[in-house]
Amino acid sequence: MxxxxxxxxxxxxxxxxxxxxxxxxxxxxxxxxxxxxxxxxxxxxxxxxxxxxxxxxxxxxxxxxxxxxxxxxxxxxxxxxxxxxxxxxxxxxxxxxxxxxxxxxxxxxxxxxxxxxxxxxxxxxxxxxxxxxxxxxxxxxxxxxxxxxxxxxxxxxxxEQLNAVTGLSGSGPAYIYMLIEALADGGVRQGLTRPVALELAAQTVLGAARMVLATGEHPGVLKDKVTSPAGTTIAGLAVLEDRGMRGAIIRAVEAATLRAESLSKE
Ligand SMILES: NC(=O)C1=CN([C@@H]2O[C@H](COP(=O)(O)OP(=O)(O)OC[C@H]3O[C@@H](n4cnc5c(N)ncnc54)[C@H](O)[C@@H]3O)[C@@H](O)[C@H]2O)C=CC1
Ligand SMILES: O=C(O)[C@@H]1CCC=N1
Missing domain, CATH: 3.40.50.720 (NAD(P)-binding Rossmann-like Domain)
Structure with a gap:
């Protein structure tokens, strides 16, 4: 350059x-x-x-x-x-x-x-x-x-779309760090050591992201492939749905986008 x-x-x-x-x-x-x-x-x-x-x-x-x-x-x-x-x-x-x-x-x-x-x-x-x-x-x-x-x-x-981008990918790494931290906490809660739990959590997020980008498949399709009938994953997913994970993330992107809009006026 x-x-x-x-x-x-x-x-x-x-x-x-x-x-x-x-x-x-x-x-x-x-x-x-x-x-x-x-x-x-x-x-x-x-x-x-x-x-x-x-x-x-x-x-x-x-x-x-x-x-x-x-x-x-x-x-x-x-x-x-x-x-x-x-x-x-x-x-x-x-x-x-x-x-x-x-x-x-x-x-x-x-x-x-x-x-x-x-x-x-x-x-x-x-x-x-x-x-x-x-x-x-x-x-x-x-x-x-x-x-x-x-x-x-x-x-x-x-x-016009850049404030939404800020709310998603600009701030997004912080949401994902929180997710990784929470996954690791979950592992520690179940008896894994902190370093083991953190590596499992971070590589799982990296692997899932690579799958979305490399296969071009809808994340819902990829999710279904992990989810065996009456298996472990559906038990976990049901809790995430109960606790409103999707809604919480949608609202987080919305709040960050609105904040980007208001920053322009400060
Ligand atoms: N941190 C992030 O993940 C992202 C940040 N941004 C944007 O990047 C910008 C910087 O963000 P951060 O690096 O997180 O903030 P920061 O607070 O870490 O860095 C701002 C830097 O500007 C310097 N500064 C303040 N007034 C100055 C002046 N008059 N002249 C020269 N330097 C001055 C500060 O000393 C500081 O080192 C912000 O506008 C933020 O919206 C955008 C996308 C992602
Ligand atoms: O938190 C912030 O305001 C900056 C912009 C996007 C990520 N960090």
């Missing part, structure tokens, strides 16, 4: 992308530039990855060809207010809920791609959806896609 990639803000998600990019070998660390308001954070990232720490957002914007905005929605105004970004640059925002229109109110008529990534990018298993404003040329969109393709899967969607 050509050019310098600059991160404005590098917390949990910024670092997941940095690590994923470095591990993918698509971008050498010396072409990754970072500015974060916390000095100790900058030093830590510089030492860990050998990337270039910038003295301020102006230096970052001057030296980077692609600028990834990775501050929290609440910090958008202080991070972007008064910032001059040339039209030849490509801005990529990973900020949840913040619309292309709102970004344009700070940045003006520059190419911006709004992206919803997730933290499994750190291990090359990210899921990213993106939408571009009208100033983004096809080659620039390709570049944005290449960055996120190097750390997982990518899809282009209409911007």
């Amino acid at each position: 050509e050019g310098n990639i600059g991160f404005l803000g590098a917390g949990a998600m910024g670092e997941a992308l940095i690590r994923g990019l470095v591990q993918s070998r698509q971008v050498p660390p010396e072409r990754i530039l970072v500015y974060d308001i916390r000095r100790e954070r900058l030093q830590e990232l510089e030492q860990t990855y050998g990337l270039q720490a910038m003295t301020g957002r102006e230096e970052l914007v001057r030296k980077a060809d692609i600028i990834i905005l990775a501050v929290k929605p609440q910090n958008v105004k202080e991070a972007l207010g008064g910032l001059q970004v040339g039209k030849e640059k490509l801005v990529i925002s990973i900020i949840a809920g913040v619309t292309l229109a709102r970004l344009a109110s700070y940045l003006g008529e520059v190419p911006v791609v709004r992206v919803v990534p997730n933290t499994p990018a750190l291990v090359g298993e990210g899921m990213t959806a993106l939408a571009a404003n009208k100033f983004v040329r096809p080659e620039a969109l390709e570049k944005a896609m290449a960055i996120f393709c190097s750390v997982g899967r990518v899809m282009v969607l209409p911007e």
Whole structure:
């Protein structure tokens, strides 16, 4: 990948992308530039990855060809207010809920791609959806896609769908970690050791996810293949139905989507 990639803000998600990019070998660390308001954070990232720490957002914007905005929605105004970004640059925002229109109110008529990534990018298993404003040329969109393709899967969607994506795949890893933790607790409850239970739980989630993606079969069909008549699985599934697992997950995605919508207005 050509050019310098600059991160404005590098917390949990910024670092997941940095690590994923470095591990993918698509971008050498010396072409990754970072500015974060916390000095100790900058030093830590510089030492860990050998990337270039910038003295301020102006230096970052001057030296980077692609600028990834990775501050929290609440910090958008202080991070972007008064910032001059040339039209030849490509801005990529990973900020949840913040619309292309709102970004344009700070940045003006520059190419911006709004992206919803997730933290499994750190291990090359990210899921990213993106939408571009009208100033983004096809080659620039390709570049944005290449960055996120190097750390997982990518899809282009209409911007109106990105808050729902945030509620599903953006926040989703946390739901799944909770599921894995609960499965492991279940195993421990039945007498398994914690490490054994955790490995069983995590590999089961990974295997089930791979089955859905690799076979293209409806998850209901795959579920039926696990479920023997009068067997163990149906006994477990009946409890999950009783306790409203499906409804709880649907509501979780809804609540997170609504929160993404409200973040845009903060
Ligand atoms: N964590 C996740 O799984 C995902 C996060 N996102 C989005 O990514 C963005 C970052 O999220 P996290 O990394 O989780 O948050 P975080 O709080 O870990 O990182 C934000 C970073 O921005 C820095 N910062 C704050 N104000 C700044 C300023 N004015 N200039 C430069 N740096 C500044 C902070 O010091 C911090 O290191 C958010 O907008 C979030 O909505 C999107 C998808 C997934
Ligand atoms: O919790 C958040 O607001 C961010 C956005 C999606 C995942 N983490």
